[in-house]
Amino acid sequence: MQPIIISKEEHGISLDQIDRHALYIIEKLRAAGHVAYLVGGSVRDLLLGHTPKDYDISTSAIPEEIKALFGRQCILIGRRFRLAHIRFGRKIIEVATFRAGDPETPEFITRDNIWGTPEEDVLRRDFTINGLFFDSFEETVIDYVGGYADAQKKQLKMIGEPYVRYRQDPVRMIRLVKFLARFNLEAEHDTRLACIECKADILKSSQARVLEELLRMLESGAAEHFFRLMTDYGLMQLLLPDVAEHLEELPGNEIYAYLQEVDRMQLESKEVIDRSVALSALIYPMLHNHLKIHYVDGGNIPHLGQIQSEAGAMIRKVFGPFFLLPRRISGKMLAILNGQYRMTPFVPKKSSKLRVPNVAEFSLALDFLSLRSRIDPELKAIFTDWEKAFSTVKIEPEKRSKPRRRRRRKA
Numbered sequence: 001m002q003p004i005i006i007s008k009e010e011h012g013i014s015l016d017q018i019d020r021h022a023l024y025i026i027e028k029l030r031a032a033g034h035v036a037y038l039v040g041g042s043v044r045d046l047l048l049g050h051t052p053k054d055y056d057i058s059t060s061a062i063p064e065e066i067k068a069l070f071g072r073q074c075i076l077i078g079r080r081f082r083l084a085h086i087r088f089g090r091k092i093i094e095v096a097t098f099r100a101g102d103p104e105t106p107e108f109i110t111r112d113n114i115w116g117t118p119e120e121d122v123l124r125r126d127f128t129i130n131g132l133f134f135d136s137f138e139e140t141v142i143d144y145v146g147g148y149a150d151a152q153k154k155q156l157k158m159i160g161e162p163y164v165r166y167r168q169d170p171v172r173m174i175r176l177v178k179f180l181a182r183f184n185l186e187a188e189h190d191t192r193l194a195c196i197e198c199k200a201d202i203l204k205s206s207q208a209r210v211l212e213e214l215l216r217m218l219e220s221g222a223a224e225h226f227f228r229l230m231t232d233y234g235l236m237q238l239l240l241p242d243v244a245e246h247l248e249e250l251p252g253n254e255i256y257a258y259l260q261e262v263d264r265m266q267l268e269s270k271e272v273i274d275r276s277v278a279l280s281a282l283i284y285p286m287l288h289n290h291l292k293i294h295y296v297d298g299g300n301i302p303h304l305g306q307i308q309s310e311a312g313a314m315i316r317k318v319f320g321p322f323f324l325l326p327r328r329i330s331g332k333m334l335a336i337l338n339g340q341y342r343m344t345p346f347v348p349k350k351s352s353k354l355r356v357p358n359v360a361e362f363s364l365a366l367d368f369l370s371l372r373s374r375i376d377p378e379l380k381a382i383f384t385d386w387e388k389a390f391s392t393v394k395i396e397p398e399k400r401s402k403p404r405r406r407r408r409r410k411a
């Protein structure tokens, strides 16, 4: 099939918007006689007016040829799905050979690493806007799947038959919701309908991949929109039924208020907010409600030990149906949730001395109190007092966790 070629005048992408190392790799591959294009997320981001976070390259060169060309700068990774990673200091650019076949079909496993044409390569991809090439030499967009027109229309459309493609890899349903939320797109009719009809298949997918997508969305600045759409599509009800049920009640909507603040904090801060802090936003309103109903309303004020075990039980109940939350995350969440009742107990303490626990995790609890104080400004003064008290505490080295904040990913 002949692709549609979109000229520079039409697509408007300029070379100085593109990472120079990615351009260097493409030039070097071309000079050695290979075909090489920018592909996937970066082309989509540029067309939709966003700055790409990373750049993937597809080429006709096979991994050994890429290795020979880039030498020590290049490592080949993966066995079933061989790719080259090319390093520039801390930055890594992924270079993959054009592939044929669908990576998710059993057939592919027996025919792994079957190299293909550029057209075959894009037909395996998920959405049309993710299936575009950018030829940096000609400065054209090469479109085999109608992705350029869809990007113009702000439409998200599955490549191929949506039912088949979701069944092959149900994580594509989460990816649908992620791109809708992140770029404010409309789902094409069949792409949307098939997702709703296939939704139960999400439970057949890898929990680790789904969790990774959820955690990445909590860092994206579009978490509120994402979780609203996850609920509209009925995926929340399957993955996190307790949260979904809570969201259906009126006070449950406060979870969205928390997520909105998580989004604001992510957009304002140069560093990514710790995943455990963002994830606690899904649980804290439910935990608080539970403690009120089962303890406080009956005149029984829970002590920190009881709160700790209730928080643990709630984390297991909420995530347990589908997810296997890594212990390092659930441990931090426990410290965050428990820390809230140390700083803002049901019955305020009379003594003015603040007792700060000698653990690094307490700073995460403080981050979460800061999040709460953005919703309830009355908490601001309490936050400031505890922050000051925490800054004077010396944390013993063995209680110090690894640096808790990562810098934003940059290409």
Ligand code: ATP
Residues within 6 Å of the ligand: 039, 040, 041, 042, 053, 056, 124, 125, 126, 127, 130, 131, 169, 171, 172
């Ligand atoms: P992000 O900006 O979140 O990284 P992305 O589109 O770049 O989004 P990646 O997971 O980095 O997502 O994948 C890179 C490319 O690989 C995608 O643009 C798409 O073309 C293809 N791809 C990724 N996941 C799938 C999938 N499950 N099925 C088919 N193609 C996929």
Ligand code: MG
Residues within 6 Å of the ligand: 041, 054
């Ligand atoms: Mg990507």
